[in-house]
Amino acid sequence: MTNAELDKLKQKYVAAGAASPATAYAARAENAEIWDADGNRFIDFAGGIGVLNIGHRHPKVVAAVKEQLDKVMHTCQTVMPYEGYVKVAEKLSQVVPVRGHAKVMLANSGAEALENAVKIARAATKRPNVICFDGGYHGRTFFTMAMNGKVAPYQTDFGPMPGTVFRAPYPVPYHGISEDEAIRGLMMALKTDAGPTNTAAIVLEPVLGEGGFYPAPASFLKRVRDICDELGILMIVDEVQSGFGRTGKLFAIEHSGVEPDIMTMAKSMADGMPISAIVGTDKLMDASGPNSLGGTYTGSPTACAAALAVLEVFEQENILERSQALGEKLGQRFGEWQQKFDCVDNARHMGAMAAFELVTDKGKSERAPNPELAGALCKKAREEGLILLSCGMYANTIRFLMPVTIEDSVLDEGLDIIEACLESLI
Incomplete structure (x- = not known):
């Protein structure tokens, strides 16, 4: 046509x-x-x-997907698991810089990864609140819409957003927000809106994506890490857009040396196949009960094959x-x-x-x-x-x-x- x-x-x-x-x-x-x-x-x-x-249709990714199509297309990994899911989890646990031994959950999209990261943080801390940042973008599901630091076009027309999401300024000196001012804003949010004992996580992009491609200073990320440690709050880093080599490191957070508690990733993880991941410290990832995490298509065999091929390309090229x-x-x-x-x-x-x-x-x-x-x-x-x-x-x-x-x-x-x-x- x-x-x-x-x-x-x-x-x-x-x-x-x-x-x-x-x-x-x-x-x-x-x-x-x-x-x-x-x-x-x-x-x-x-x-x-x-x-x-x-790139579009990288030959190794195409070959891996074609090979998988001749084996298994779908079983739902919670019904009958398969090698690809386990191998992707193993590989990611080895390369993602979270604190301690890592475990992995696979999902379908960046928004789904963020939704599950918040679920895991709430289960692990028994706290409801989440603090995000101005300009941040985390998805188009209802909770991730509430997490986004920009109303239009993501929240327009969709009525009230879920509560327990609070906002702090992101450091963008070009637009008048210094690192010190951003930290003051974060501390003020913890004082006036999201009390520390009720806050499960602080969620941020190490480089704003939809918000304008502004990298957070390494010193700012370290200060956020220190605040989280002091107050018992989890640090969740969203690498959906900045991950998988876009910044010259496998993940943008590596430029700072900071180790988050949980990281989310998607987009270039499988070179066009729909997959995402939540990677976190093992005790956190195991905090919720049986059958509390998952979905029909999460970590599909074909997407897992593509993700493994992508990681191989990174190693070889x-x-x-x-x-x-x-x-x-x-x-x-x-x-x-x-x-x-x-x-x-x-x-x-x-x-x-x-x-x-x-x-x-x-x-x-x-x-x-x-x-x-x-x-x-x-x-x-x-x-x-x-x-x-x-x-x-x-x-x-x-x-x-x-x-x-x-x-x-x-x-x-x-x-x-x-x-x-x-x-x-x-």
């Missing part, structure tokens, strides 16, 4: 709240390139929103080194744009988790975010064959989530498109 034919069906049958505004439909993909139903080629700087760190090198290339180009364009500001990257802001009045202390330009840039780039995403509390951040495995020539082509689009828009 053509793009036009598919779009007509979408308008008729797909719920408006779930329908993409895009009018090109993916037909095939390879590494960092996608071809639509009409044969048009796109360079992919979005990676399915950070899902494809080792120097993905972390490639992420670091990609980040350096992006940082260099961003620096050139900051010099060339008055609208480009605050370029940053941790490994290949890279972004810059689009602003007005760059020379002033209060730079005004320019979400209109960000939207126009993403639209223009799509017209020129480049898939690009914005994000951030002010919708003015341009984020980069191309596969770490992108070829240099394709990378340069995509960056040239952005530069040309900026030149045409300003």
